[in-house]
Amino acid sequence: MIDWQVNPDYATGEAGTAFASLDAVFALQGERVTVDPESEVIRLRLDGILYYVKRYTIGRRKLARRWFGLRDLFGPQRAVKEWRNLQRFHAWGLPTATLVAWGQERRGGRFVRGALVTEELRDTVDLAQLAKRDDPRLRDRAWVAVVSTQVAACTRAMHAHGFVHNDLKWRNLLVTGGEMPQLYLIDCPNGGFWMQPFLGYRIVKDLACLDKVAKYALSRTQRLRFYLDYVQRQRLTAADKRRLRRILAFFAGRE
Structure with missing residues (x-):
């Protein structure tokens, strides 16, 4: 059929x-x-x-x-x-x-x-390509802030539905050109819904995938700003600090 x-x-x-x-x-x-x-x-x-x-x-x-x-x-x-x-x-x-x-x-x-x-998503490039060629846009704090805020909002929306991407890497995030870039999510054949306690682990994996390139391409302040935008808080809580340690350790020894 x-x-x-x-x-x-x-x-x-x-x-x-x-x-x-x-x-x-x-x-x-x-x-x-x-x-x-x-x-x-x-x-x-x-x-x-x-x-x-x-x-x-x-x-x-x-x-x-x-x-x-x-x-x-x-x-x-x-x-x-x-x-x-x-x-x-x-x-x-x-x-x-x-x-x-x-x-x-x-x-x-x-x-x-x-x-x-x-x-086709016209006039777009994936973030991994920008990082690979050391694109000057990644050194533009205003440009990075616009994109980071959108990535945080999209990631938060998925996770709020109990959904995880499972391959949330920079290569699967496209942005348009110009001073006000628009973000697009692509390629999600492995995404799905999870329940606790498995959801928490999968959320950490999504965030760790994003940080895998971010830790080389962005500053610590920009990475922290992304996380605070994601959780919609001005300061880290004790729970946030525990999760961040898990995110930072997720790919340790596997790169």
């Missing part, structure tokens, strides 16, 4: 034809961006607009890593989780890529393949 949906705003023109069905999407040719054993991302331009197409298959991962085949039957698929998480972000008012088309094919209840299509 194939379940495929197209955003009505993209149901006409070249995009409407290219993304009309799951078969059509898997037949598309474009520039390959990334590839792994279970998925690939290509990009192509239609009617002057750039689209990113992510296609998932069962892949060649070891059987044990796929729960001896049970994950294809019972487990939530990365493709499904990714488009559902994008929909959640939109519902929560968090800026993210526009979902153009999405769906999957199952046979006998088992996942076979899936795909999602998003529209």
Whole structure:
């Protein structure tokens, strides 16, 4: 059975034809961006607009890593989780890529393949690229403050819903150009809901992922300001200090 949906705003023109069905999407040719054993991302331009197409298959991962085949039957698929998480972000008012088309094919209840299509976020670059090339914007305190406040607000909103990103790295945070940058969240196939006591650990992991690059690219004052914005307090509490120690120690010995 194939379940495929197209955003009505993209149901006409070249995009409407290219993304009309799951078969059509898997037949598309474009520039390959990334590839792994279970998925690939290509990009192509239609009617002057750039689209990113992510296609998932069962892949060649070891059987044990796929729960001896049970994950294809019972487990939530990365493709499904990714488009559902994008929909959640939109519902929560968090800026993210526009979902153009999405769906999957199952046979006998088992996942076979899936795909999602998003529209390009124009004039954006991920924060990891800025850090890698030592972009002067990261030395502009006003610019950093604008971006940091947005990252804190988005992270706080996710965590307030009991949701964690699980891959909240700088490469998954895009910003636009200009003096007033706009932040966008992307790539969240591993995000999900957790309950305590597991939620607390996962929140620490999200915050530690953000700090993994921040500790090299930003000052201690900027990192502290981010955390205070995140918790919406002017000063650290004893609980905050305990959490910060866990954040700082999270990746110790693993880098």
